[in-house]
Amino acid sequence: MKKWIKMNFPGIAATAVALMVVGCGSSVTSGTSTNLSVTKVGSGGILTIGATFSNLPNMDVVPDQGYEGRRFVGNQLYDPLIKENPNTNEFDMDLAKSFKTTDMKVWTFQLRPGVKFQDGSPWNAQAAMFNLDRILNKDSKYYDPTVAALITGRTKEIASYKALDDMTLQITLKEPDSFFESDLTQILFASPTAIEKYGNAEYQNHPVGTGPFKVSKAILRQELDLVPNKDYWAGSPKLDELILKPMPDPSTRLAAILSGQIDWAEVPPTESIPQLKQKGYQVLTKPYPHVWEVIPDMSKAPFNDKRVREAFIEAINRKAMSDQLLNGAANPADGPMFPGSTYYSKNAPTYPYNLANAKKLLAEAGYSKGVNVTINMPTSGSGNMWPGPMSEFIQEQEAKVGIHVTIHQYDWNQILTQQRAGFTGPLKDANGLIFSSAPGTLLGDLETSFVLPEPNGSDIMGYDNPQLDKIVTEAKASTDPAERDKLLAEGWGIVQTDIPWLTIVHDLNLRVLNPKVQGFVTPSSWFADLTTVWVEK
């Protein structure tokens, strides 16, 4: 019995019913079950969330504003065929009741029966085809080039798709790709009736999905009011209303939660953690795939030498950085994967704070007299934590072992451009780039970040390890998800050993909730299940 696919019942507490998963030889099939308990509908109060985005995310099927847009809007309005369970990190069946693939190339989905879009139109293979045409078929009437471009990373392996019958969808990939499973979690499905009614351009102002919440009112850049979808196939959410407010400034979110204007604040200032805890607020942190790193240029000195990369990490007291500078909002990192993740390799070496060893390694590499490095840093941006104080901390720590760091600041968009073009382009005078990543959120992340060079991937370091390439190829072609995950863990272990990223800390997804907010399970994911949440009167 394989545990990797489970059913998700939002609204059902701990007694989640594990689902029968039948593995026959190399074929993977997942079964289904029905919702066993009746959840209380509504009367869960109004939850107001202060989010970090400065504008409300686009409400089409590919939200902007990074993973936060997906967390609070995309995943609340829409469903994918398969979704990542934010609490278990396993794949749950969603708009597909089950799927079958024997070779990881031809994927056949049995669609979930009885599901309706929020406008009452039925979910079926035609609706699925309509949505796939919208992002893949340039000849279709509702093809939308922008939406297609935004989702292209998840769809580029798709060769063809067809409806086998009213409730069966078949997707054929260009080549076997077991990573496609997580790509599916980001392809969301909208009501064809709504898109036909409003047209591509206007649709995002009238979004209609099958998800747990639907839009009741959207006030441009100010507020998004969502109400529960009472007909949600897995049971209506408990809340009466969910309100999202864009609050880009951390102090604004802090003031708003302290004054009771909002019940939930994403990433308040870390200095406020002790005060918030003392006042009885729920200060939530949990490891999830989010690492803060320096991407080094491995094609030139000094980071072409692994000893220098190791010394760079060991020279930083990352525990002090996490506990004191960031008041516990982070954990020290030894590699991209956090301990506890499915993909964390216990065999990989760790790099504890060790000044003596750092100095020794530098001397061995020929830098006993010190070395200068230039690192580019974003001033802000999605997931970049607190780059200013963190980079100053690094500067001060590195100086102790003779690594003299010059920091150049750029705005987030320029850093993105630099990261795309790499060290041969605008980064040619830099030795490193401060960046943040969500490694392992998608199964293909290992390949994208460390195997594929630009433009198909983001291995701008010049990192190459044939052993890793081999493992990724095997994992990709593997027809057994358990074996695939094992290979991926091995691959991430190789990365941790080779240090192609100078990983500094793992972010802990800091958020603070009013004590009245109940039923929320802190996820080990970028995404969150809001169907179980209610607010005490």
Added chain:
Amino acid sequence: MTRIFHRILLAIPTLFGISVVAFALVHIMPGSPVDALVPPDATADVRAQVIHSFGLDKPLPVQYGLWLLNALHGNFGISMGMRVPVNQLLGQAIENTLILAVAAAVFGFLAGTVLGIISSLNQGNWIDRFVSAIGLVGVSVPAYWFAMIMVILFSVKLGWLPTSGMYSQGQQGNVLDLLGHLIIPAISLGITSVGVTSRMVRASFIQVIQQDFVLALRAKGLERRMILWHWLRNAAPPILTVTGLELGYLLGGSILIETIFAWPGLGGLLNGAIGLRDMPVIQAGILLIGTMFVVINIFVDFANARVDPRIQRT
């Protein structure tokens, strides 16, 4: 009247210059809207498709011509990031900024004028020094710091006023609710104007009071009220000019104040757009702010000419 006509004529090349700058700036600055939108693992093909769909593959002069032509028809295109017509975004943002800016300007002008007059009437004594100190603090204090202190005091500690936003839940359009949300941001934003205006008013009044005509009016035995009226008219031009400039700055939207108070105005919109290199929004925003400056300046000139006929003759 010819003077005003000339000013309006002169505004046309100025506006044209602004349009060139607005268009060129977004193309000169490093970074790209495509990098902000398209995922890193997008193929070159897909990137090209997006660049084409935004019309960014055309030569720059052609892009500028098309943009200007559309702009003259009042069409500023569609936001690349938000996929909403720029007109809708800017229209709403300028309305919100206008509410905040006018409130801040009125506060700055009234408080500044009152403080300035008090100061000038008490020239040299402790009241003058005290009020001047307030003015100096007003000019020097960082608005974002002052804003946070106000929020901590009046919203978090005392709970009298909301911390941020324009309306409470479900209160959209309720003027009283809006006023409650407006007080702290308007004061925080207007505090600099208070400083600038009070110092200007004080200097201008003291200068005028020393002029011979005031003495002559007194000697003629004119009522105090009438003297004040003449006095005000003579002191007004520099104050009007400064107020006009202040209003121009305020209408451009304050990125800091709008961010701190999650106020959905022009500053925040442009700040977000710059981060995404959302070209249509940035270009239209710069053009709008530039145009407002030009228009306000024309108004100020006009007003000055009305108050002080000497200006018309020069």
